Amino acid sequence: MRPDKIMAIASGGGHWIEMRRLLPAFKDLDVFFVSIAPSAALDVPEHRYYAIRDVSRRNSFGFFILILQLIRILLVERPTKVITTGSAPALVALSLAKVLLRAQTMWIDSIANVRVMSSSGRQARRVADVWLTQSPQVATPAGPQHWGSVL
Amino acid sequence: MIFVTIGSMFPFDRLITYMDEWAAANPTVDVRAQIGDGEYEPRHMAFDRKLAQNDFDDVLSRADFIVAHAGMGSVIQAAEFQKPIIILPRLQEWGEHTTNHQVDTANWLRDRPGIKLVETKDALFSTVEDWLVAPEYPDGALSKTAPPEFIDRIRGFLVSKER
Numbered sequence: 001m002r003p004d005k006i007m008a009i010a011s012g013g014g015h016w017i018e019m020r021r022l023l024p025a026f027k028d029l030d031v032f033f034v035s036i037a038p039s040a041a042l043d044v045p046e047h048r049y050y051a052i053r054d055v056s057r058r059n060s061f062g063f064f065i066l067i068l069q070l071i072r073i074l075l076v077e078r079p080t081k082v083i084t085t086g087s088a089p090a091l092v093a094l095s096l097a098k099v100l101l102r103a104q105t106m107w108i109d110s111i112a113n114v115r116v117m118s119s120s121g122r123q124a125r126r127v128a129d130v131w132l133t134q135s136p137q138v139a140t141p142a143g144p145q146h147w148g149s150v151l
Numbered sequence: 152m153i154f155v156t157i158g159s160m161f162p163f164d165r166l167i168t169y170m171d172e173w174a175a176a177n178p179t180v181d182v183r184a185q186i187g188d189g190e191y192e193p194r195h196m197a198f199d200r201k202l203a204q205n206d207f208d209d210v211l212s213r214a215d216f217i218v219a220h221a222g223m224g225s226v227i228q229a230a231e232f233q234k235p236i237i238i239l240p241r242l243q244e245w246g247e248h249t250t251n252h253q254v255d256t257a258n259w260l261r262d263r264p265g266i267k268l269v270e271t272k273d274a275l276f277s278t279v280e281d282w283l284v285a286p287e288y289p290d291g292a293l294s295k296t297a298p299p300e301f302i303d304r305i306r307g308f309l310v311s312k313e314r
Binding site: 004006011012013014015016017018020021022023024025026029037039040042043054081083104106108110111112113114115116118119130147148149150151 | 158159160201203204205222223224225227228249250252253255256259293295296297298299300301302303304305306308309310311
């Protein structure tokens with residue numbers, strides 16, 4: 001079995017800021033990062049970094065471009081594990097990684113969702129091997145689980 | 152200097168308009184803003200559409216306090232730099248976000264030291280004026296990384312051999 005390769009993906013804004021706070025978890029592992037802003041690469045100078053398109057699900061053309069970008073990244077890198085702090089583009093990435101590569105996946109719903117799971121987070125249940133909320137009040141015995149938070 | 156930021160994802164012209172109005176009435180105070188894709192262009196405060204992360208950090212570190220939407224990116228970064236922050240939540244019904252989760256976030260954060268929730272222009276202005284004299288500081292700077300227990304559990308998944 002080849003060694004694990006990890007894809008860490010987050011949308012812009014708070015999603016990326018939350019991912020940045022998890023960087024010690026990747027120490028000495030084979031990991032590459034995916035987000036929206038080209039300048040986010042400066043936060044992970046030791047690693048490969050890909051910028052993808054920021055889209056909402058209402059923008060079908062942008063969504064199509066995003067899928068092509070993600071498929072290309074997945075086929076070039078072939079990650080065995082995918083971890084995300086959201087949001088919609090990351091849900092697409094998790095789904096594609098599951099279908100194309102049978103990757104192990106972890107969804108960490110953003111800490112911004114303190115009362116209810118995000119919409120992408122609810123849908124992530126079907127494609128996430130580990131399905132987490134950062135809010136104890138959102139966790140249930142049937143999932144999502146609460147393992148702690150970035151704060 | 153007061154740093155106004157509405158994040159980088161969606162416009163939030165209500166907050167930018169309020170703070171531009173405040174800046175017009177207080178021309179001796181240095182106010183600068185990150186306005187994203189907003190339609191309204193400030194006339195009384197310096198602004199950028201979107202700052203690169205290093206420039207954002209630079210402005211944040213020089214600010215006396217922050218005025219922001221109730222986005223966790225803004226809140227976390229203010230805490231990492233130990234900056235007081237005033238938050239005005241985006242409202243779904245006014246098209247300011249896709250859901251009302253910022254109201255939940257803001258209510259969850261409201262009693263923490265160094266964070267002040269405001270919901271109206273009047274409350275925003277009076278808090279800005281109070282904080283110009285005496286800002287309410289957070290207890291300490293937030294560590295730049297998540298708590299070690301959470302990091303360890305995440306790492307457990309990343310290094311596990313099951314697949």
